[in-house]
Amino acid sequence: MHSGDELPCLGSVTSELVEHHQCSNADTLPYKGIPTHQLSWITANSEDLSTSEDEDENFRQDLKNSSTTVLFCGKYWTRRSLGIACAVFNGLWGGSIMVPMHYAGARTKGLNYVISFGIGALLVTVVLWILRYAYNLYQCKGNYIEAYSVLPSMHLKEMWLVGAICGSLWQMANIGSIVSVQFLGEGVGYSVVQAALLVSGLWGIFWFKEIRGNQTILFWIFSALVTVLGVLLLSQEHMHGSS
Secondary structure, eight states: OOOGGGSTTSOSOOTTSSTTOGGGOTTSOTTTSSOHHHHHHHHHTTTTTOSSHHHHHHHHHHHHHTTTEEEETTEEEEHHHHHHHHHHHHHHHHTTTTGGGGGSOGGGSGGGHHHHHHHHHHHHHHHHHHHHHHHHHHHTTTOHHHHHHTSOOOOHHHHHHHHHHHHHHHHHHHHHHHHHHHHHOIIIIIHHHTTHHHHHHHIIIIISOOSOSHHHHHHHHHHHHHHHHHHHHHHHHHHHHHO
């Protein structure tokens, strides 16, 4: 059995791929986030990593499950469970992002709120990146280079255009949501804005082919119609409340 010193920052290597190797990219299952030179080492020495037939079977099983399981914050999740958990988290936090605007002065609401919102988003992104690096540094036992190497790559050459388009679309839509909340209120304005899920659903059905099967698509259409009905009722509620 090889020691962790032979494979920097991955801890004790076993046939289970490097169990709890927080330093290899905590967002993915082993192998997916491991630097190339480490992956080559594991592949070349895979036979030495097994101490029994049972462990070797676990090794193969982990590889088989790599498409459905991810390692996140030191715990293994199915992709579905992690996706749902993050969606719930987004609902809790995302549904509250316009609340602070109600405590801003009358002169700083609406479009005047956009710059402040953008600066806050930038600061939080930088802080989260620093915290991620600090976490990697802790897991890598103070190895600055290794902690940096396992940070997610920015892929600037590939992402500068699509990332800029994504950010631009998001900010333009965000301006619309800010103005909507200003004039319709939090309960109606931001709720109506969430009808954006209808557009994202159509992208998923017709372009990305993520939703397949007639029954599943019909169920989505039914849910979409319920959403549209809710939007119309909320709009009517605001009209009656204003009159």
